Amino acid sequence: MNEINIQAHIDKFKDTPGGLLPLMHSIQDDFGYIPEESYPLISQSMNLSVAEIHGFVSFYHHFRTKKTGKNIIQVCRAESCQAMNVRHLEQYIKNKLGIDYHEMTDDQKFSLEPVYCLGNCACSPSIMINDEVYGRVTEEKVDQLIKDYK
Amino acid sequence: MAVKIFVPIDSTSLSLGADDVADLIAATAKKRNIDITIIRNGSRGMFWLEPLVEVETDDGRLAYGPIEINDVDSLFDCEFYLGGQHAKYLGQTEELAWLKKQERLTFARTGITDPLSIGDYIAHDGFNGLLKSLKMTNQQIVDEVKESGLRGRGGAAFPTGIKWQTVLDVDSDQKYIVCNADEGDSGTYSDRMAMENDPFMLIEGMVIAGLAVNADHGYIYLRSEYPHALVTLNKAIKIAEENNYLGKNILNSGKNFTLEVRRAAGAYICGEETSLLESLEGKRGLVRYKPPLPAIKGLFGKPTVVNNVISLATIPIIMSKGAKYYADFGVGRSKGTLPIQLAGNLKNTGLIEKAFGITLRELLYDFGGGSASGKKIKAVQVGGPLGAFIAEEHFDIELDYEAYSKLNAVVGHGGIVAFDETVNMAEMARYSFEFCAIESCGKCTPCRIGSTRGMEVIDKITANDEQAKNVQLLENLCDTMVNGSLCAMGGMTPFPVMSALKYFPKDFGVDTNASDT
Numbered sequence: 001m002n003e004i005n006i007q008a009h010i011d012k013f014k015d016t017p018g019g020l021l022p023l024m025h026s027i028q029d030d031f032g033y034i035p036e037e038s039y040p041l042i043s044q045s046m047n048l049s050v051a052e053i054h055g056f057v058s059f060y061h062h063f064r065t066k067k068t069g070k071n072i073i074q075v076c077r078a079e080s081c082q083a084m085n086v087r088h089l090e091q092y093i094k095n096k097l098g099i100d101y102h103e104m105t106d107d108q109k110f111s112l113e114p115v116y117c118l119g120n121c122a123c124s125p126s127i128m129i130n131d132e133v134y135g136r137v138t139e140e141k142v143d144q145l146i147k148d149y150k
Numbered sequence: 151m152a153v154k155i156f157v158p159i160d161s162t163s164l165s166l167g168a169d170d171v172a173d174l175i176a177a178t179a180k181k182r183n184i185d186i187t188i189i190r191n192g193s194r195g196m197f198w199l200e201p202l203v204e205v206e207t208d209d210g211r212l213a214y215g216p217i218e219i220n221d222v223d224s225l226f227d228c229e230f231y232l233g234g235q236h237a238k239y240l241g242q243t244e245e246l247a248w249l250k251k252q253e254r255l256t257f258a259r260t261g262i263t264d265p266l267s268i269g270d271y272i273a274h275d276g277f278n279g280l281l282k283s284l285k286m287t288n289q290q291i292v293d294e295v296k297e298s299g300l301r302g303r304g305g306a307a308f309p310t311g312i313k314w315q316t317v318l319d320v321d322s323d324q325k326y327i328v329c330n331a332d333e334g335d336s337g338t339y340s341d342r343m344a345m346e347n348d349p350f351m352l353i354e355g356m357v358i359a360g361l362a363v364n365a366d367h368g369y370i371y372l373r374s375e376y377p378h379a380l381v382t383l384n385k386a387i388k389i390a391e392e393n394n395y396l397g398k399n400i401l402n403s404g405k406n407f408t409l410e411v412r413r414a415a416g417a418y419i420c421g422e423e424t425s426l427l428e429s430l431e432g433k434r435g436l437v438r439y440k441p442p443l444p445a446i447k448g449l450f451g452k453p454t455v456v457n458n459v460i461s462l463a464t465i466p467i468i469m470s471k472g473a474k475y476y477a478d479f480g481v482g483r484s485k486g487t488l489p490i491q492l493a494g495n496l497k498n499t500g501l502i503e504k505a506f507g508i509t510l511r512e513l514l515y516d517f518g519g520g521s522a523s524g525k526k527i528k529a530v531q532v533g534g535p536l537g538a539f540i541a542e543e544h545f546d547i548e549l550d551y552e553a554y555s556k557l558n559a560v561v562g563h564g565g566i567v568a569f570d571e572t573v574n575m576a577e578m579a580r581y582s583f584e585f586c587a588i589e590s591c592g593k594c595t596p597c598r599i600g601s602t603r604g605m606e607v608i609d610k611i612t613a614n615d616e617q618a619k620n621v622q623l624l625e626n627l628c629d630t631m632v633n634g635s636l637c638a639m640g641g642m643t644p645f646p647v648m649s650a651l652k653y654f655p656k657d658f659g660v661d662t663n664a665s666d667t
Contacts, residue, residue, distance in 0.1 A: 017450060018412070020432030025374075025413050059434040059591075062374045062416030078336030079531055080567045082581070083494030084522070116418060116535075116585065118375050119339040120162050121493035121567070122197035122500050131377040135165035 005030065006038045010045045020046060020056060024063055033064040069104045069111040071149045073097075074128040077114045080121035089125050090114075092139050096146065109150050152187040153231045156204040156211070159265065160193035160346055161378040162339070167218065168201040174222045175203070179231075186231055192347025194261030195501030196248050204243055207233045213240040248517065253479060254503045255487050256464045257340075260347045265382060268389050271350040277395060279469030283358045284403045288318055291362040295465065297473035299485030304330055304421070304458030305533060305562040306638075307551045313455060316445035317363040320453040325365035327356050328430065328449060328456045331372040331379070332414050332421040335534025337565030340489040341459035343501060345372070345379040348463070349386035353396060353409065355462035358469055359455055360407040368409045369449070371426050374416050383411050418589035422637045423456040425591055436593045437637045458563070460489060479505035484550035484561075494531075494567035495521045511545040514568060525570040529578075529654065533562025535585055536642035539575065541653035558645060575654035579647045580608045586643040596631045597640025603627060604647065611658050621660060624651070 009026045013019035023042070027034050034057055039050045046053075057063045075090050097105050097112060104111045120126040123135030127142075129149055134141065157163075157172040172188055179186045193200060202215035203225070212233050214225060221238060228234040240246060254260070263270035271277070283291050296311030317325060329352065333341040344352060356368045372380055387409055390396040398406050412430055414420055420429045424438035427449050448454025464486070468476045477485045484506035490513060492499045497519035514520070514527055521527050529539045532549075538559035547553050554561050569578075586601035604627055610620045628644035635641040655662050 018430050018432040021412060021415065021429060025415070055434055056432075060415035060417050062414075078585075079535060079578070079581075080337045080493040082578070083567055083569045083573065115375060115416075116589070117334055117336045117338075119333060119342040119373075120165050121337045121339055121491065121565070122162055123165060123200075124494060126165065128375070133161055133165040135162060 003041060006035075006041050007045075010042060014045050020048070020053075024057065024060075028063060033067055036065050067104075069108050071109060071129055072111045072113060074113045074115040074118070076116070076118045076120070076124070076126045076128075078117040078121075080117075081125040084124040086125040089137060089139070089142070093127075093142055096142060110146070152185045154189055154206040155186050155231065156189050156191040156206070157201060158193040158261070159190035160200075160343060161376070162197050163193050163200045163202070164378065166200050166216070170219050171201045171203065171217050171222065174219050175225075178222055178226050182226055184226070184231060189264050191263060192260045192265050193343065194243065194249060195257070195343065196246070196498070197500040198498045199240065202240075202243075203230075205231055205233060209233065209242060211243045213243040213246065214238045215240060248498070248500070248502075251517070252503050253487050253505050255467050255476065255479070256344070256351075256460060257348070257489060257501065257503045258467070259351070260343060260501075263348070265347050265349055266385055266389065268350060268393055268395075271348075275470055276350055276466070277354055279466035280354050280357055280395065281401075283361050283469050284401065284405070288362055288364060291358065291469070292318055294469060294473045295362070298468045298476040299473075299480070299483070300461060300464060300468060300476070301484070301551070302458055303460035303464070303488070303563065305335070305560065307561070310457060310461050313445055313457070314359065314362050316443065317365070317453045317455050320446055322453050324367075324450075324452045325363055326449045326452055326454040327359045327363070327365045327368035327462075328423075328427070328454055329356060329368065329370040329459055329462055330421060330423060330426055330456055331370050331376075331459050332418075332426060333373060333376075333459070333563070334418040334421045335536075335563050335565050337493040337531065337567035338491050338534060338563045339493075340491050340501060340564060342376055342379055343489075344459050344463045345370075345376070346382050349382050350390060350395075351463045351466055352383075352459060353386060353390050355465035356409060357396065357400065357407045358465050359457065359462060361405060363453070363455055365455065366406045366408065368407065369430055370409065370411045371414055371420070371430055372411050373414045380411060380413060387411070417591075418585075419591045419637075419639055422639065425637070426456065427454065434591075436591045437639075439636070460563075481505070481507040481548065481550050482552060484552065488549070488561065488564045490549070490564045490566060492518050492566050492568075495523055495527070495570045496568045497522050506550045507548045509546050509548055510540060510566070513549075513566060514545065518568065521568060521570045523570045523572075525572065527568050528571040528573055529569045529575060529650075531567045531569070531578075531646065532565070533560040534565050535582065536560070536638060536645060537562050537565075538645045538649035539578065539653065540649070543653075558649065560642070560645070575650040575657040576608060576612050576659075577657075579650040579658075580605055582643055582646040582650075583608065586639060590639060594634070594636040594640060596634040597636070597643070600627055600631045600635075600640060601643065604631075604643075608647075608658070611660065614659055617660065621651070 013023040199215035425435040583604035
């Protein structure tokens with residue numbers, strides 16, 4: 001973690017009403033996660049306790065405090081995807097990558113996360129890799145995507 | 151003159167490879183020396199046909215779909231750019247039965263226009279509602295919305311005009327318009343479509359809301375799972391500012407309204423309005439006690455209109471065509487149209503905007519074409535993860551707020567998820583509790599603890615462990631959650647659970663002859 005970089009993000013949002021939310025996005029977009037070592041710095045500038053910052057970050061599924069793989073695969077587990085057998089597909093992806101949800105592959109290429117609806121319900125089952133959504137995902141498509149993103 | 155070719159940019163179209171198709175069409179045209187212009191339009195919402203490629207001809211727009219990259223060469227071989235015949239030729243887009251049977255008001259432009267062309271927007275009735283509103287008093291605007299009968303399309307169905315009246319009537323130096331774009335319900339995507347495919351409509355609706363209640367700043371609280379909508383909205387806001395439809399002294403009226411998008415962070419509960427406000431304030435999204443209502447004490451303690459995307463996006467057409475025009479659609483107290491979204495196990499999925507009063511059977515079979523798997527449709531969840539499962543015996547009930555309420559079901563945000571006969575409804579009921587446990591904000595006990603206890607009780611029922619006693623316990627638990635939870639998360643999770651048990655007891659291993667459930 002670079003303190004100067006964190007401070008640059010803080011300076012951008014410290015006077016924004018409700019600025020903690022966009023600030024945390026800004027840090028995560030930059031670092032890939034929110035380093036816990038940044039909490040004291042944020043705490044000073046935003047006039048919040050470290051406990052409040054921890055409480056904020058841990059409340060939201062989107063925010064992470066650990067480094068992730070190069071690519072994040074999110075598998076939609078919500079009802080529409082379940083109706084199209086995502087329970088089977090998620091098992092296939094887990095086996096293929098050799099990891100469970102919230103884990104990272106040994107080569108640090110992929111992290112796997114569950115997500116509850118990508119709004120792509122007309123073409124279930126759906127997964128998202130980084131910022132791209134893929135619909136009507138089959139096992140073959142998973143194989144192809146993992147190859148492409150590796 | 152260059153032929154206009156349309157390839158949608160909606161994120162579901164993109165999820166099926168629309169970008170690759172558009173790129174390949176452009177490259178092939180260049181190679182073959184054919185003069186075309188590719189327009190990235192919104193999607194018409196016929197997702198089983200996506201990517202849907204359209205060509206503008208003297209006979210109107212002609213459709214081809216679903217187009218994969220392997221189809222592109224053959225499309226050129228048969229001169230699709232002149233309207234040539236092809237195995238995937240569908241005919242004139244406007245004449246397709248799926249579209250012809252709809253009443254598209256809010257989604258009138260969707261799929262036709264380029265989402266970021268303000269010229270397209272204006273050419274298709276855009277900003278007429280705003281122009282009219284600028285000549286009206288606050289009260290006249292609020293009255294128009296009241297008369298339209300518009301009710302909150304996020305799911306709670308509270309009359310929009312009454313909410314606006316409350317905010318208008320409070321005296322305050324600062325008021326806000328907040329758009330709830332945290333569309334987390336599975337099976338719903340109409341908010342996403344509105345934002346990606348017709349973003350100026352939402353902007354116009356929010357400006358009118360600001361004029362109505364004297365608010366000069368708005369927030370769009372957008373879920374983080376919608377990265378494409380984020381980009382589109384930010385671009386649209388910039389274009390609207392450059393053209394003076396947003397910002398200071400809008401169209402020289404002396405009125406100001408600024409707008410910004412705030413990215414949410416993956417908490418389903420933040421779709422609940424008070425939790426959303428906490429999140430916007432930079433806090434954990436804990437649900438607030440009501441009263442005070444957000445209309446009186448909302449964002450940063452100021453009077454705030456919190457409306458769903460579709461509610462706000464429907465304001466422009468109401469103001470442009472008049473309250474009566476809108477209210478003439480629908481049945482009883484469910485006035486106007488509802489954007490219905492077909493999802494899950496159906497052959498034809500997509501967006502259907504219809505006046506209230508259509509039945510589930512018409513939606514599932516006439517529009518949906520039955521299940522995708524070809525198996526019998528066993529259950530349908532209407533209105534998202536907190537909506538009841540509907541069994542076939544109720545497929546003929548008209549879709550309106552009051553009729554569904556009688557069934558202990560909800561229309562909600564209009565999401566319809568179909569399951570075929572392979573679904574195990576005890577697993578779905580367990581999942582409802584699991585989802586509630588994952589997404590509960592934790593403030594009230596029935597929701598925080600009840601959701602986990604609910605999973606355990608269902609496990610006991612399906613394992614036939616003191617079954618009758620545990621069914622009774624489940625009913626008591628659900629009753630506590632319905633009546634004791636602070637918000638709809640804990641208060642409505644029992645709807646899918648109890649409907650699953652009531653209509654599909656066999657899936658729980660419950661013998662209906664032995665128990666009165």
